[in-house]
Amino acid sequence: MTIAGISVKLCMDTVSEKTLRISVLPSEESVKEVFSNLDLDSRVWGESPIAIKRSDKVSLGKFTASVKEFPFRVDIAHDGNPLQSLEFCEKSGKVSFDIGNGPLFGLGHGYKTRFDRRGEYFDLRVNGQVPGIMENYSATSPTPYVISTEGWSLFFHQPWKGAIDLSGDKGTFEKYPAAYCDVFITACEEPLDSAKEYYAYTGLPPMPPKYAFGFQQSYRTLLHNNRNYVIETAKWMRENEIPCDLLIYLGTGYCDNGWNTYNGEFEFHPDVFPNPEQTMQELHDMNYNIMLHVTRCFTGLHGSVNDENVNPLVYDHAKNYWKRHENEIYAIAKNMTWWPDDADEVDMEARLARHRMYYEGSLKLNPDIRPFQMQRNTFPGANKWGGIIWSGDVNCEWETLKQQVPIGLNVALSSSSYWGTDTGGFFSTAEFDAELFIRWVEYSTFTPMMRFHGRPSFLHTPWGWTFFSSLDEMPLELNPNIPRDGPPSAVLPDERVAPLCKKFINLRYKLLPYLYTLSWETSKGIPMMRPLWCYWENDEKAVSVDTQYMLGENLMVAPVTAKGATDWEVYLPEGDWYDYWSKEKLEGKQTITASAPLDIIPLYVRAGGIIATAPVVQYVDNSPKQDFDPLILEVYTGADGEYILYEDDGISMSYLHGESTITRFKWDDEAKVISASGVSTIFAGKSREITVRILPEGVKKHLLVKY
Helix, strand or coil, X not given: CEECCEEEEEEEEECCCCEEEEEEEECCCCHHHHCCCCCCCCCXXXXXXXXXXXXXXXXXCCEEEEEECCCEEEEEEECCEEEEEEEECCCCCCEEEECCCCCEEECCCCCCCCCCCCCCEEECCCCECCCCCHHHCCCECCCCEEEECCCEEEEEEXXXXXXXXXXXXXXXXXXXXXXXXXXXXXXXCCCCHHHHHHHHHHCCCCCCCHHHHCEEEEECCCEECCEECHHHHHHHHHHCCCCCCEEEECCCCCCCCCCEXXXXXXXXXXXXXXXXXXXXXXXXXXXXXXXXXXCCCCCCCECCCCCCCCCCCCCCEHHHHHHHHHHHHHHHHCCXXXXXXXXXXXCHHHHHHHHHHHHHHHHHHCCXXXXXXXXXXXXXXXXXXXXXXXXXXXXXXXXXXXXXXXXXXXXXHHCCCCEECCECCCECCCCCCHHHHHHHHHHHHCCCCEEECCCCHHHCCCCHHHHCCCHHHCCCCCCCXXXXXXCCCCCCCCCCHHXXXXXXXXXXXXXXXXXXXXXXXXXXXXXXXXXXXXXXXCCHHHHHCCCCEEECCCEEECCCCCCCCCXXXXXXXXXXXXXCCCCCEEECCEEEEEECCCCCCCEEEECCCEEEECCCCCCCCCCCCCCCCCCEEEEECCCCEEEEEEXXXXXXXXXXXXXXXXXXXXXXXXXXXXXXXXXXXXXXXXXXXXXXXXXXXXXXXXXXXXX
């Protein structure tokens, strides 16, 4: 077999019972030596057990592959059922594959098409906030991963730089050099296998600290008209009982008065933080965690903070770059979280080194505290170092909000489960007003990360809408180089915003036990946000819906994304459903018109669904636990139900060693009985009383569980 005149071999190895790895490379070369493992799971990746240099038919686990020389083609079957066919062009090395007839998902943020990726060309070399793409409602960190609703997925591992074309009758992977290709093929016996297998072989994400799932407030301009907003607004949220766990400070350069002297610098702004150590201590005393914005990443960043014998003059080595974080920021701020922004120009290997540096560096500073970092640019393999990503600097527009839903779902399936948006959008436009901001707040409540950020920064907070009586009193932070960037249409003051922000932030904290359990599921490869396709794969309507999604298995979210809407079309799949707000029971397999005034986002719970909730707190307590957290279980009758709740201390690394509490609940609908069994390595031998609300009636019960 030859490609571009080079004699090649085809190597095969099973990654799991459901995933087969097929590598093509020159006959004399080694899979282990040629293909990088940096973007794969940290397991040992050895040589493939099978190497084929001519036509043959081989079996490996549940897979069989028939290899043909002319044309160079591989037909793959799983459990005896045809799965996929790959054909390699003998001149260019381009890989063709069958795309079937169903929708195609994946490709991370991608660009152009939204939910169904069919019909477009995806240049994998394009990264970050690129004009012409950014206006399509997301920055792009493309993932070379295609998912079919017909039971297969393909991850084109290497070469890293290439393109995927889904515009024709067949899909193609274009790449260079021609004689190399590494492909992971998954047999998706159920839809969620596509995500579980992908995260397993590229690296399962660690769990963030529990406070990361609370409310995050980002700041741009910290000093305006000689008024310092750092301590004032932090106190305001505590005094007005708006829960918040993380304060995020942008660097100077992207705003006039940020936390540092300028972007990429590590010195605190002397006017904003005249005594940074004292100010940071005051914020910590109010139980805020602090995240600082860091830019100007070196394009050649490489290595690990744990490397030995590194020349101190190698400025772009991770160990030396990280020392600046330790010596110039951490020594003063004692912050445990980082926002490494930008890096659009940083290539794949340096991008991964950056994710790794913030994870390993954070553990070096705090060996028993979970790292937390937020980055705009990512790549397969970054998940194993826990990076949080977001959709980039998007426009404050209704269409942008609408498109965040399908973009987020594709990201969840093929890039990162820990994802969110700039709530309200980033670049100001004439469409930005209180209604758009409130609707975006509602949506963000039910995404993995809830973070307010954007321009004008004072209108991306709960408090800015009443601190000022007109737009003239605040910096609008406009960028004339951005299409459609302009003054908002917000009218000030607006007394509606703060109470509605508080309502949905409170709801977020009420749902923390449910969200935190989803994080545990994510650590096993199951994303938090899930397309309806994941549960109703044979329902054509459910498969195509891109305006709503499941948050976990029991809660369905249908964000309102149109100006002036007071009702909203929602598709209810098969089964009975409950309106979360009214507790009205509704039959499934129908499209309904839901009531959606400004203070309501349509939410539905499956009959038999169990939702774990807790009393609202102002912040997540990171101190050592002495007992179980309070728990209120909401049980929706009408069908049998089961639910597994996960709990741990929320902050330490001991969860990696099994230090946790796992409680299994079972609802018998006919007998109207709920039962539970639990195992706890933290409070073994203890009992807890759990309040249970039986819905829709609202009857309260008390359940005693011994661990």
